[in-house]
Amino acid sequence: MIWRTKYWLARGLLCAAFGLPSVAFAAEQLVIDYIVSNSPQRLALLRIIDQFSAANPDVQVKHNGFPQEQYKKEFTARLQSGHADLAFWYAGERLRDAAERKLIAPLDAELVTLLRKNKFRPATIDGTRFNEEVYGFPLYYYVWGFVYRKSLFQRLELRPPATWSEFLQLCERLKAAGVTPLGLGAKSGWPAAGWFDYLNLRINGIDFHRKLLRGDARFTDPKVRQVFDVWGDLLRKDYFLPATLDQEWDRVLPYIYRNHVGMTLMGSFSAAKFPAPLAADMGFFAFPSYSADMPQYEEAPLDVLVLPATGTNRSARNRFLAYLAESGALRQIAEADQTFSTQADPLAAPTLLSESTSSILTQAAGLTYFFDRDAKPELIAPVYDGLRRFLKPPYDTEQAVQFIEKSRH
Numbered sequence: 001m002i003w004r005t006k007y008w009l010a011r012g013l014l015c016a017a018f019g020l021p022s023v024a025f026a027a028e029q030l031v032i033d034y035i036v037s038n039s040p041q042r043l044a045l046l047r048i049i050d051q052f053s054a055a056n057p058d059v060q061v062k063h064n065g066f067p068q069e070q071y072k073k074e075f076t077a078r079l080q081s082g083h084a085d086l087a088f089w090y091a092g093e094r095l096r097d098a099a100e101r102k103l104i105a106p107l108d109a110e111l112v113t114l115l116r117k118n119k120f121r122p123a124t125i126d127g128t129r130f131n132e133e134v135y136g137f138p139l140y141y142y143v144w145g146f147v148y149r150k151s152l153f154q155r156l157e158l159r160p161p162a163t164w165s166e167f168l169q170l171c172e173r174l175k176a177a178g179v180t181p182l183g184l185g186a187k188s189g190w191p192a193a194g195w196f197d198y199l200n201l202r203i204n205g206i207d208f209h210r211k212l213l214r215g216d217a218r219f220t221d222p223k224v225r226q227v228f229d230v231w232g233d234l235l236r237k238d239y240f241l242p243a244t245l246d247q248e249w250d251r252v253l254p255y256i257y258r259n260h261v262g263m264t265l266m267g268s269f270s271a272a273k274f275p276a277p278l279a280a281d282m283g284f285f286a287f288p289s290y291s292a293d294m295p296q297y298e299e300a301p302l303d304v305l306v307l308p309a310t311g312t313n314r315s316a317r318n319r320f321l322a323y324l325a326e327s328g329a330l331r332q333i334a335e336a337d338q339t340f341s342t343q344a345d346p347l348a349a350p351t352l353l354s355e356s357t358s359s360i361l362t363q364a365a366g367l368t369y370f371f372d373r374d375a376k377p378e379l380i381a382p383v384y385d386g387l388r389r390f391l392k393p394p395y396d397t398e399q400a401v402q403f404i405e406k407s408r409h
Contacts, residue, residue, distance in 0.1 A: 027058045028316040033078060034088040036065040037337065038272045044336035048329045052320055059316045069188055072372075079103040082310035085317045091127045091136055091302035092373030093213070099135045104306040106133035111321060118325040124342040127302050127369075136304030137321055138342035140334045143360050144194055144299040144370075147270055147353075148263040149256060150283045152179070160285030164202075167288040171239045174262040180241040182234070183252035183261035186391055189384030191249045193371035194265050194299065196387060199227045201297040202290035206366045209297075213375040219386075219404040228390060228397035230290075235395040245391050267301065271338035271352040284356035295365030302342075302369060382407035 032049070036042045042065060053061050064084070066074070071088070078084060080103065089095060089104075098104045107115075112134050115125055120138055128136030146160070153159065156177050161167040171181035186192040200209050204223045211217045212224065234240065241261050244252045250273050255261035257278055265287065274282050289296060311317060324330055331348050334341040338351045351357070361367070372380050386404035390396070 028313055029060045029062065030086070030313050030316040030320055031084045031311075032061065032063045032086045032320075033071075033084040034063065034065055035068050035071045037068065037269065040272050040336040041333065044332045048324070048327075048332060051327070051329070052323045055323070056316075056319060059319065061320075076103065079308045079310065082308070082312075084308050085311035085313045086305050086320065087308055088139075089136070089304055089306045090369065090373040091138075091304055092369035093375055094373050094377070095128060095135055095304070095306070096130050097377055098306065099130050099133075102309055104135055105309045105311075106135050107137065107307065108318075111137065111318060114322055114325050119344040120325075120342050121344060123367075124302055128304055136302075136306055137324070139303045139305060139330060140337060140339040140342055141300055141302040142268045142339040143357050144198070144265065144267050144301075145284050145286045145357065145360060146263045147253075147256065147266050148283050148285070149259065149278075149281050151281050152259050152262065153283070160283070161288045163288055163292075164290045171234070171237070171262075175237075175239065179259055179262045180255075181239040181262045183241050183244040183255050183264040184391075185247045185249035185252040185264075186245050186388065187248050189387065190370070190372055191266065192387040192391060193384065194267075195231060196227065196383070197299055197368065197371050198265070198287040199231055199290070200224070201299075201368065202287065202294060203227055203230065205294055206297045206368065209368065210374070213371065213379065215376045215379060215408070219383075219401045219408070224401055225397055228400055232390070232395040232397055235391070240391075267299075268351065268353045268357050269337055269339050272336065274352060279352050282352065284353040286360045296363065297366045297368065298360055298364040299370050300361055300364075300367040301373060303339075379408055 034045060049061050049063055053059065075087070075089070079087065079098070089098065099106070112125070115138070124138035124141065125134060128134055128138065156173060158170055158173060161170050174181040184191060184195065197209070200212070203226055208217065208223060212219070241255060244255060244261065249266060250270070252261065252264045253270065253273055256264060257275070268284060271279070271282065286296070286298070305321070307317065328347065330341050330343055331345050335349050338353070340351070341348050368374055371383070375383070382404050385407060386400050389403060390400035
């Protein structure tokens with residue numbers, strides 16, 4: 001670091017001597033696009049960028065934060081425009097599609113070695129590998145399940161269900177106690193897709209699920225009809241609070257805090273939104289088994305940074321990624337976002353939901369990344385539209401599957 005200090009001292013003297021702004025001598029620039037999921041996550045990321053900038057004053061960092069839905073819509077256009085050197089994205093089919101369209105570049109051998117050297121979990125590296133190339137720098141991952149208040153369950157002498165029959169009994173007991181069993185903030189589509197994913201995984205298994213999301217099976221298949229029939233049964237029993245269906249996912253949480261709703265299916269990242277006084281009272285359990293002979297497959301979305309093919313500042317980009325890997329920065333992001341670090345990190349703090357989530361992934365028979373990450377891009381909009389229609393009375397299976405199948409073609 002001594003040479004760097006001397007360099008900047010000399011540069012400052014030159015700027016003073018010639019009356020030039022010091023920024024004129026900045027050797028490199030770095031542009032980062034990212035999603036703003038919550039305030040703690042944003043603050044952690046900005047703190048990391050500030051720390052990197054302080055340690056690397058010869059790099060000018062420009063960062064652009066976007067709301068999630070806007071970012072998804074504009075992602076391809078922004079990649080093609082050539083604005084960013086690093087961009088947030090998702091592992092799965094969305095990543096494969098960007099790679100096949102050559103919108104992003106693979107990590108070079110230096111970066112892949114960096115990942116291995118810094119104990120990134122092998123599954124998080126392999127999860128972004130296509131055609132022998134690694135296309136994502138793993139940031140964090142998380143699990144899906146049901147969020148609920150422990151005190152409500154204790155007061156009503158309820159316990160998290162392991163089987164579908166136990167889940168139905170739980171819903172009935174909550175309803176009898178004057179608590180609507182379920183909330184679902186489906187305004188943006190993807191929270192409803194979480195329900196579809198889990199019911200399809202639990203009823204039909206991971207092989208059929210992947211086949212369907214690749215577009216190699218029809219949504220009019222009897223197996224898909226069964227998924228909608230089972231889900232429709234819950235809706236017709238008034239287990240879902242209608243007021244939540246047209247809201248964003250995080251607007252469901254206050255209904256749980258006030259015991260108006262018993263539980264909601266959501267990613268464990270939701271813990272970042274818990275108010276401090278209630279955090280210790282929030283619990284989490286896995287989606288129950290539907291059939292005893294079907295293995296338990298789980299959703300474990302993996303978020304990554306990608307290298308836009310049009311990015312020009314390779315050296316600054318690699319320096320920033322090395323900083324993330326070597327400085328403990330990923331631990332900071334995971335702790336702020338209440339997710340799991342992609343590194344085997346003994347210093348990582350437990351998440352608020354660690355007690356209830358730690359065994360879900362380790363016991364899983366297989367993992368998926370989530371509907372809009374695993375599905376072919378042309379399926380996403382038709383399915384989301386079909387799910388929104390299905391969530392309105394009379395919760396018609398035939399209408400939903402016919403609409404999706406027609407729309408996808």
